[in-house]
Amino acid sequence: MNEHMPLTLADWHAAYRGGASPADLLGALARRLADGPREAWIHRATADEVGTQAAALEARLAATAADPAGRAALWQALPLFGVPFAVKDNIDVAGAPTTAACPAFSHVAGRHAVPVQRLLDAGAVWMGKTNLDQFATGLVGARSPYGRPASTFDASRVSGGSSSGSAVVAARGDVAFSLGTDTAGSGRVPAGFNNIVGLKPTPGRVSTTGVVPACRSLDCVSVFALTVEDAAAVLAVMEGPDADDAYSRFEPGPARLPARLRIGVPMTPVLDATHAAAWPPAVAQAQRQGHEIVPIDFAPLHAVAQLLYGGPWVAERHAAVQALLEQSPEALDPTVRTVVEQAVGMTATDAFRGQYTLRAAQQGAAALWQQVDVLMVPTAPGHPTFAQVDADPIGANSRLGTYTNFVNLLGWCALALPAGFTEGGLPFGVTFIAPGNADAALAHFGAGWQAALALPLGATDVPYPGAPAQRGGWPAAEPTMPIAVVGAHLSGMPLNGQLTERSATLRAATTTAPHYKLYALPNTTPPKPGLQRVAEGGAAIAVEVWNVPLKHVGSFLALIPAPLGLGSLELADGTQVHGFICEGHALAAATDVTAFGGWRAYIADMKARSAPR
Template identity: 35%
Template structure:
């Protein structure tokens, strides 16, 4: 297979072939109306139980993809030929004819960030000069396939996963699905677009500093970052190995939990994998929760609409049973600074072949090159690194005493303590990022970077929209807002349970304007 390159409009060259749904028609489905409904996993499963075939869904998906190319032609770096996806869908129908015995992701379409290996398909990581074709697939991808998933394609991303804006891809800059003027977020940029636009049910990505959570917020979907090492990262091109975490983009919390159940598991081949917890998993009759928020001084970085939306979110969460508590913010703030303002940033250089940067830096996107050159200029020593590792251990221990989980077995009532923060402090335009790419990228991580350093589990949740006067499009535009809910390492299930409790209440934030 030829590596996707630039087409005449600087977008990716997509390799595909035409196919028709009627190839797979049989006497049971020949008269069925065209399917064009929700790709939410639960909704899709109900449609399959009612008699819809995966082939109907595949045809609708490729129709949607074809139509959306007129809006953003560079969403995909590799798009599977429709004929191959149809064949996979037909095999599912033959293998699992009984709805009662189907696997959890039967006929569920998904996309994959192009830093995750799929055998026989180039992994570009948004950087064609460093592309390679793997001979084995990443375990997280294979688990989805084994559970009945249908792979649709690999998505555009921030080059080498170096930022959170989505503006550093040689395949083309994407924009938010809410506004052509505003950034899409990164580095899992195309993945967020495919879920937000209903082109797939979910997307596999990775999160190092907010790379799932930020694009989730900017496109109105959920971004779930599990505890590092609970989902195998083998076969995922690293950004910073010690911080990287395989993560998921979905349309709702229920789908995120289902994916986590499918994909989690100890992988001895992943050197950062965690052994399964010995703590028994139980669902108490009642799960109470306390939560803290960043102090007013930290929230000053937020735009006025974000401050207003966040205040409303806090009020809604309190009405939903959450108890607002004063939590120590200093360890979170200190950990945030540690990710990119310390020797930790030097780990970025380990992803490049020896001597490659010196000889080939002109092949990188200008901002990516600037990031790597800035990293080299730090000239950090081994002593600096060990000092920073000691700080990380100190901050992690401090947060263990803040984000707690207490079981009351006798009364079947548990209590979890959470940190809730705006996913980002504002939503910049593409033009603003062009004018200050490094500065804005850093500000976007104000409430995101610490999650990986502290090994927290987190889910970015959409919380309604707010209205702005779009000076570039000359009309009023509604943009998405969202928060990230964070819990201590290993509390993935408990966090998802709280998120599910809050999901409906948070959907209409800001709608009364």
């Protein structure tokens, strides 16, 4: 549909910087959407609504027409200048109806939801409200009186839900990005069924003020886009604390994941026949990128997943629609009503028992991150047809949540990514899951994954363009200090835990410039080296550079005993970083081990010499 329209954020930025008019481009897009397929949309912005937004942008451009510095400041202040987006219709847009796919619930919003307001303030232009499983209750995208969006790759198969319309319009290239919501996987399953990116933030990172709740304590506003960079740039605009949202918890985490990841995968993956053959190549791709695959038992996570619909959290869905359910039960989709009415027989005692079960599970799940850095799962076990969903509405839907339902209950973040196609030509997606607040780091990893596969964008057949030359904003991360370690703090060595327990991540394994000598210090436990810069006779010494969160640098340095300390090291590429050095007086009785090229090689040689023969 968008053969001549920009697709990605970089495309839209290039068009405007090249002189394109917002009124012309956005007006043309609005006309094309008005004439296009309707099933993904509940409400499309009128020509006047789009024109008003475009006119405001035109005025901003005109004000800087003769001022290059002002024009540059405009691009900086409005990072989403003129970029069109769609909004799932359980998220408020002022002056537009919010239906949550239930006509009896429809009302005109008096103000924008906080995430929408932040996007508009950044220059983005809303183009309409998208279809969804009613009240965001479902993972199929087929529980709506406004139509049943299909996968953009197979009209006989579901689009995935509940954010069905948002995924479809992003995959078709109708808009540059779209907003969904995710409680049980609604921002991930539709991404997998449409060959796009689905970014699900840590719960609380993005405000849900102005979002019709499904499970208010778990809901997340999610992003669908054609590239990870675009999704990350949108999250960077939306994220942040909100005093009006009692569940707002904005805590930036690490900027990067370790260079070589321990990726946890299901020991016994649950997959349908359509997807079974696509999973092993995806795992092999992770291995080709240099990561370690760690099979783990997912049974505890599946047990957590059962709490979402089999436990008292369904009462949160009841709380959101109780008045309508009591007054007009026929207004609800029959399957949605069946799900929500489970809460009627629940008690406060059930709610507390559920909380106790979850808290115990959260403690157990937290220990998982000592074994692996991220989880990798099939986004969905299979891709059902409409006929299969109609034959078993609840069972087919439940199966789609196999690898999604537990994530928000555990407070984690997730990123759904394209991973290829099945033998039948259906898109196959995987989801990477990381601890809470690791959103920025997970996005960096995801960008590398997408670049390595370089699959076409969504359903557009447009080749992956590569990372943009000028990347947009990025989700916030806590500041770090790069520290080079040379001895017992190296990966796998006795003191490495002092780094990992402070959430430090491996930035690079490299060497110093060839100006250093390495010594084995006497009488140290565990054995420790001393590094000294020399004027001549030096060598390149193996080191690792770790990003240590600034808030933990002090406690880390307190563990470093004399005669070691922190100074400046020159790396092989000429850059300077902080790193371990040794006071000169302590080297008089030390053994020169420079010839080994690094501490790991020296320790290996020492162990070999002491082994029984």
